[in-house]
Amino acid sequence: xxxxxxxxxxxxEHRAMKIIIFGASGxxxxxxxxxxxxxxxxxxxxxxxxxxxxxxxxxxxxxxxxDLLQPETLDEAEWQGFDACFxxxxxxxxxxxxxxxxRQTYDLTLGIAKKLAQHSPNLTFTYVxxxxxxxxxxGRVMWARxxxxxxxxxxxxxxxxxxxxxxxxxxxxxxxxxxxxxxRVFYRWSKPVLALFRQLFPQRLVTTESLGRAMLNAARGxxxxxxxxxxxxxxxxxxxx
Numbered sequence: 001x002x003x004x005x006x007x008x009x010x011x012x013e014h015r016a017m018k019i020i021i022f023g024a025s026g027x028x029x030x031x032x033x034x035x036x037x038x039x040x041x042x043x044x045x046x047x048x049x050x051x052x053x054x055x056x057x058x059x060x061x062x063x064x065x066x067d068l069l070q071p072e073t074l075d076e077a078e079w080q081g082f083d084a085c086f087x088x089x090x091x092x093x094x095x096x097x098x099x100x101x102x103r104q105t106y107d108l109t110l111g112i113a114k115k116l117a118q119h120s121p122n123l124t125f126t127y128v129x130x131x132x133x134x135x136x137x138x139g140r141v142m143w144a145r146x147x148x149x150x151x152x153x154x155x156x157x158x159x160x161x162x163x164x165x166x167x168x169x170x171x172x173x174x175x176x177x178x179x180x181x182x183x184r185v186f187y188r189w190s191k192p193v194l195a196l197f198r199q200l201f202p203q204r205l206v207t208t209e210s211l212g213r214a215m216l217n218a219a220r221g222x223x224x225x226x227x228x229x230x231x232x233x234x235x236x237x238x239x240x241x
Contacts (some may be wrong), residue, residue, distance in 0.1 A: 003123060005057045014136075015041070016041055016042070016043035016187075017040075017041055017042050017043060017084060017219060017220075018043055018044045018045075018046070018081055018082050018083050019036050019042055019044070019045045019046070019082065019083065019085075019086060020045075020046045020047075020082045020084070020085045020086075020116070020146065021036070021045060021046070021048070021085075021086045021087075021088065021217070022031055022047075022048050022049070022085070022086070022087050022088060022089050022112060023052060023087065023088035023089035023090070023128075024047040024049060024088065025049055025051070025053055025146040026088055026089070026090070027170070027172050027176055027182050027208065028088040028090075028128055028170060028208060028211060029047075029086075029088035029089075029207070030176045030208065031087050031144070031172065031173070031176055031207070031211055031212050032088055032208070032209020032211060032212040032215055032234070033045065033047065033055070033060075033212075034174060034176075034208075034212060034215060034217075035209065035212025035213050035228045036059075036086075036216065037057050037059055037060065039216055040147075042059065042216070043059070044059055045057075045059050045060050045061065046061045046062070046063060046078075046082070047060065047061070047063065048063045048064075048065050048068075048074075049062075049063075049064065049065070049068075050064070050065065050066055050067075050068065051064060052061075052064055054207055059214075060154040063078060065121070067113070068089070068108055069103070069107060069108050069111060071111050071112050071115045072115070073100050073113075076119065079115050079116055079118070079119035079120060079122060080119045080120055082116065082120040082122045082123045083120075083122070083123055083124070083169045083219060084125075084126065084215070084216075084218075085112075085113075085116055085123055085126065085129065085221035086126050086160060086215050087112070087113070087125065087126065087157065088128050089108065089109070089110060090105070090128060090130075091104050093142060093143035093146075096160045098108050098142050098145075098146065098179070099144060100177065101102045101110075101142065102146050105143075105146050105150055106146055106149055106150045109127065109154070109206040110120075110150065110153055110154070111152050113125055113127075113154055113157055113159070114157065117157045117158050117159050121158055121159060121160065122160045123159060123160060123161075124159075124160060124161040124162075124163065124196070124218055124219045124223070125154065125157075125161070125162050125163070126133075126160050126163040126164075126165060126215045126218055126219070127150070127151065127154055127161075127162070127163070127164050127165065128165050128167065128211075129150070129164050129165060129166050130144075130147055130166055130167070130168075131146050131166045131167070131168040131229065131230070132145075132164060132166075133147040133148050133151060133164075134147070134148040135148045135151065135152060136148065137152065140156070149192060151157055151227070155225045160223050161222075161223040161224055161225075162224075162225050162226070162227075163215075163218045163226050163228065164226065164227045165211070165214070165215070165228060166227065166228065166229050166230070166231055167205075167206045167229075167230055167233055168192035168205060168206070168229070168230045169205040170205070170206055170207065170208060170211065171205055171206070171207045171208070171229075172207070172208050173208050173209050174180050174208070174209065176182050176208050187213070197208060205230060206230050206233050206234060206237075210221075210233060210234050211233065212237075213238075214233045214234070214237040215235075217236050217237065217239045221236075221239075
């Protein structure tokens with residue numbers, strides 16, 4: 001398995017970037033979108049989702065794709081000219097069979113990544129995976145096997161760079177909330193504990209802000225295949241530009 005092995009100082013000055021985001025309405029995607037819109041070297045942000053976002057911004061361009069499993073329904077030109085893709089879509093495996101979860105995780109992700117590899121092969125593709133992902137694809141935990149295969153096959157695509165983020169616990173900032181009711185309750189009740197945990201063990205969790213900044217620095221940085229955990233994500237978020 002390839003690991004994150006470059007120096008943070010390798011980040012170079014980058015030309016104005018065009019970013020495409022999948023899952024911008026979710027908790028992680030909201031945080032990533034916020035950082036992209038704030039970044040001076042991001043020229044345009046295109047979001048693709050099943051419905052439109054409420055947010056408006058001069059940099060923001062929205063595409064609605066009702067069935068994300070059918071990326072071919074978007075015009076070919078809509079996949080061209082991007083410097084980076086931040087893939088923030090994800091669902092819980094709870095209550096799903098392996099076939100169902102694989103369809104919504106592996107099939108959906110690879111279908112979109114293949115379209116981008118065909119039309120924007122020079123981009124950096126960043127996939128939000130998870131701690132505990134099984135790269136062997138043979139373990140007992142179903143979601144971990146599926147995520148592992150997704151990661152493995154993303155690395156095989158003819159893309160300039162693939163970053164596989166395994167963030168673990170994510171803390172939402174700046175008023176961002178999860179779309180999932182149970183997660184909103186969890187974050188509401190655990191806020192004091194998470195604040196203390198963040199002070200005591202700052203490298204064990206990430207925030208929506210640090211995720212967005214790390215993704216941008218990945219797009220600005222070295223090309224290759226990288227698997228990075230929470231500690232490296234936080235380091236990458238703080239890398240000087």
